[in-house]
Amino acid sequence: MSLLIFIAFLGACMAAAATGAMFGPGRWYDELDKPSWTPPNWLFPVAWTVLYLAIAVAAWRVAMSGSEVLALGLALWALQIALNTLWTPVFFGLQQLFGGLVVLGALWLSVLLTTAAFLAADWLAGLLFIPYLAWVSFAGALNYDIWRRNGDAPSAGATEQRGA
Numbered sequence: 001m002s003l004l005i006f007i008a009f010l011g012a013c014m015a016a017a018a019t020g021a022m023f024g025p026g027r028w029y030d031e032l033d034k035p036s037w038t039p040p041n042w043l044f045p046v047a048w049t050v051l052y053l054a055i056a057v058a059a060w061r062v063a064m065s066g067s068e069v070l071a072l073g074l075a076l077w078a079l080q081i082a083l084n085t086l087w088t089p090v091f092f093g094l095q096q097l098f099g100g101l102v103v104l105g106a107l108w109l110s111v112l113l114t115t116a117a118f119l120a121a122d123w124l125a126g127l128l129f130i131p132y133l134a135w136v137s138f139a140g141a142l143n144y145d146i147w148r149r150n151g152d153a154p155s156a157g158a159t160e161q162r163g164a
Contacts, residue, residue, distance in 0.1 A: 006060040012081050013052035019088035020045065028095055033149040038142060051132050055081075058118055058128035067121035076117050080110040097147035104140045111136050 025041055039047075055077075062073045083106050091100030111133050119126025 002060075002064060005063050006056065009056040009059040009063070009077075010053070012078075013056045016081055016085040017045075017048060017052055019085055020048070023088045023092040025092060029092065032146055035142070035145045035149070038146075047135060051135055054128045055132055058122075058125040061125040061128075062118055062121045065122045065125070069117050069121045073114065073117035073121050073125075076110060076114040080107060080114050083107040083110055091143065095152075097143065097150060097152050099152075101140070101143045101147050104136065104143050108133075108136050108140055 059074065059077045062070060062077070067073070083103055087100055087103045087107060090096050090103050111129065115126055115129040115133050118129055
C-alpha cells in the first residue's frame with residue numbers, strides 16, 4: 001500500500017512534467033529577450049526531474065506520517081502541484097508572460113505553505129521541499145525579468161507557432 005501511495009504522488013508529478021513536453025519552449029521562447037543569467041534549456045528538465053522526485057518522496061513521507069497536519073499538508077501539496085501543472089500551458093502555450101508570473105506567485109506561496117506544513121509533519125519531508133522553494137523563487141525572478149523585458153506582446157512567428 002505504501003508503494004502505491006508513492007506511485008500516486010509520483011504520477012501527479014509526472015502529469016505536471018508532461019506539460020513541459022506538450023508546451024515546450026520553441027521558437028517563441030528562443031526569440032524572447034532574456035537576462036544573461038537564464039539557464040540553458042537543457043537544465044530545466046534535469047532540475048525538474050530531481051525536484052519532482054523530491055516532492056513526491058516528501059508527500060509520501062507526510063502521507064505515511066500520521067501527523068496532525070497530514071490533511072492540511074497534502075491539500076497544500078495538491079494545490080501546489082496543480083499550480084505547477086498550470087504554469088507551463090499559461091507561459092508557453094498561451095505565451096502569457098504576466099499570466100505565468102501570476103501563476104508563479106500563487107505557486108510560490110503554496111510551496112512556502114506546503115514546506116511549513118511538511119516541516120511540522122515530517123522534518124525530512126519539509127527539508128526535501130526547500131530546494132523546490134528555491135527553484136520556484138528563481139523561476140519567479142526569471143519569469144518577472146522576461147516579462148519586464150518583453151511584455152506580453154507575441155514575438156514574430158508566435159501566432160504561427162500557436163496555429164493561428
